[in-house]
Amino acid sequence: MAAIIHRTLHDKIFIIALICASLSLFIGTPRLAEINWTTIGTLLALMISVQLLRAMHLLDTLRDWLLVKSHDTRQMCQLFILLAFGGSMVLTNDVAILTLIPLFIALARRQQLAIAYPTTLIIMAANLGSAFTPIGNPQNLFLVTFYHVNLLTFFKLSTPLMLASLALLIALSWWLPRSPLTVTPAKSKPISHNQIGVAAGLLSFIMLGIFNLVPILLVIIGTVVVSFIINRRVFQYVDYALLLTFICFFIFVSAISHNPTITHWLRQLTQTAPSVYITGLITSQVISNVPAAILLANFTSHLPALFLGVNIGGLGSLVASLANLLALKQLLPFDDQQPLRHFLLVFTALNGLGLLILGLGGWFYLLL
Numbered sequence: 503m504a505a506i507i508h509r510t511l512h513d514k515i516f517i518i519a520l521i522c523a524s525l526s527l528f529i530g531t532p533r534l535a536e537i538n539w540t541t542i543g544t545l546l547a548l549m550i551s552v553q554l555l556r557a558m559h560l561l562d563t564l565r566d567w568l569l570v571k572s573h574d575t576r577q578m579c580q581l582f583i584l585l586a587f588g589g590s591m592v593l594t595n596d597v598a599i600l601t602l603i604p605l606f607i608a609l610a611r612r613q614q615l616a617i618a619y620p621t622t623l624i625i626m627a628a629n630l631g632s633a634f635t636p637i638g639n640p641q642n643l644f645l646v647t648f649y650h651v652n653l654l655t656f657f658k659l660s661t662p663l664m665l666a667s668l669a670l671l672i673a674l675s676w677w678l679p680r681s682p683l684t685v686t687p688a689k690s691k692p693i694s695h696n697q698i699g700v701a702a703g704l705l706s707f708i709m710l711g712i713f714n715l716v717p718i719l720l721v722i723i724g725t726v727v728v729s730f731i732i733n734r735r736v737f738q739y740v741d742y743a744l745l746l747t748f749i750c751f752f753i754f755v756s757a758i759s760h761n762p763t764i765t766h767w768l769r770q771l772t773q774t775a776p777s778v779y780i781t782g783l784i785t786s787q788v789i790s791n792v793p794a795a796i797l798l799a800n801f802t803s804h805l806p807a808l809f810l811g812v813n814i815g816g817l818g819s820l821v822a823s824l825a826n827l828l829a830l831k832q833l834l835p836f837d838d839q840q841p842l843r844h845f846l847l848v849f850t851a852l853n854g855l856g857l858l859i860l861g862l863g864g865w866f867y868l869l870l
Contacts, residue, residue, distance in 0.1 A: 506742060513743035515827060519750035526757035533760070537752040541640050541792070542745055543718040545596060547708050547725040549744075552600045553736040554729050555701055568609070575613055576680040579620040582606050583675055586624045587631035587668065593709070595632035595639050595825040599625060603832040613684055617833075618848035623674055625829045625849070626817065626856055630667035632825075633813035634660045639825075641795035641812050649805050659809050666863050670856060704728055741831055748824060755793035759800075772802040775868055779804075782811020783861060787819045810864040817857040820849065 510516065526532065568585075572578035582602055590598040602624060610617045632638030636646045636656055646656060704725060711721030729736050758764050771781045778798065785794040791812040798808055816823035820830065833845060 506738060510743040510746065513747075515830065516743040516747045516750070519747040519754075523750035523753040523757075526754040529764070530757040530760035532753045532756035534753075536756040536759075537749060538640070538792075538796075540718050542748055543722050544708070544711060545748065546740070546745055547711065547718075547721050548597055548600055549740045550725050550729050550736060551701075551704050551708060553739045554704070554732060555601075556604075556739075557733045557736055558701060568605070572683060574680050574682055575615055576675070576678045578609065578613075578683065579606075579615075579623070579678050580672075580675045582620070583623050583627045583671055586627040587671060590628040590632035591635045591638050593705075594637065595628040595823070596828055597705075598628040598632070599825050599828045599832070602628075603829050607832065615679075618845040619852070620678055621829070621833065621845070622849045622852045623671060623678075625826060626853065627671050629816040629823045629825055630671070630813075630856075630860075631664070633667070633816070634664040639813075639816075640792045642809075644792070644795055645799065645805065645809060645812075648799050651805065659806055660813075662867060663810065663813060663860070663864070666860060670859060674852065674856075700728070700732065744827065744831055747827060751790065751793060751824065755789055755797055758789075759797050768798065768801050772798060772804070775804040775807040776865070778802045778807040779811045779864065779868055782808050783815040783818075783857070786812055786815025786822050788821070790821050790824045791816045792824055807868055810868065814857065814860045814864050817853045817860065819853070820846065822853070 568578065568581055572581055582605075586598045586602050589602070593601075603621065606621060606624060607617060609615075610620070629639075633642065634657075636642050636651075636653070642656075642660075645651065707716070707724055708721055710716040711718045768781075772778045782791075782794060782798060785798065789797070794815065795808065795812040798812075802808060816825075820826050833842065
């Protein structure tokens with residue numbers, strides 16, 4: 503317990519988020535009821551389940567399978583990118599990042615690859631792929647529910663963005679270095695069918711919670727109980743600081759959304775589709791796209807513009823998508839091998855390029 507508290511209190515991202523949430527109290531009065539506890543609870547269950555998968559060595563087996571299927575380093579990275587893009591459509595961008603980033607880092611270290619460029623593309627793939635389905639990310643779930651959108655209407659909105667995103671990612675992936683794989687897969691520990699069954703059942707149960715088919719409280723309790731029975735040590739590796747960071751973000755958004763001046767300003771900025779689109783892009787860069795969608799939906803009926811604004815707006819800054827924080831947390835332990843500032847530079851440059859290309863594409867698409 504002492505180690506968990508120490509790790510949480512020394513988490514730089516959490517400290518920054520806590521300062522921002524504290525300063526927001528001078529702007530407006532937040533409401534705790536506006537914290538998206540479903541997102542917090544789902545994230546907790548996901549992090550516990552991922553740690554359990556690691557303890558079972560299931561992720562090691564998947565890592566070695568990916569290495570066997572790859573002929574060179576570029577193909578290995580492209581396979582990860584495609585898995586993140588497609589997997590996030592069903593398993594959400596959070597699950598894709600929590601699962602694939604640690605696997606890729608482990609492989610990249612064994613192959614002595616620079617991780618900044620390919621890791622950034624994997625993160626971008628998870629964020630962009632998740633925009634294709636209503637269940638891929640929290641902002642889409644919210645928008646579908648808030649605007650009562652049917653599936654046909656939604657996919658008419660998301661398909662052009664999905665195709666453009668896939669083309670962008672494929673183009674960027676061809677700049678990856680291509681060299682022979684230097685290390686063969688290590689001999690993985692045998693995996694029993696019971697372990698696979700438990701893992702599949704637990705993840706399916708969490709998915710039911712994400713789809714609101716099972717109460718999230720029941721999902722959390724079930725995940726905790728199953729994990730405690732199988733391996734109680736997994737709880738000491740859960741990133742509780744990240745949960746607190748998310749809570750701080752929601753407090754910050756709630757506070758500024760109850761400031762009359764900001765509310766009036768937002769109403770003025772959301773009168774037309776182009777203005778909603780630009781506001782969604784910019785707001786996402788500051789408070790991330792999930793809170794931006796929740797905040798702006800109360801002021802506009804221009805769903806296509808808001809959808810494109812907050813989903814394309816997931817590119818750009820580190821906080822543009824809350825899923826980016828998940829990825830950053832996976833990279834922090836390797837700061838001694840490749841400086842974090844180098845990753846942030848590459849991340850910002852690639853995301854900025856993606857934001858520019860897809861942002862202009864979205865703008866012209868709305869004008870059609």
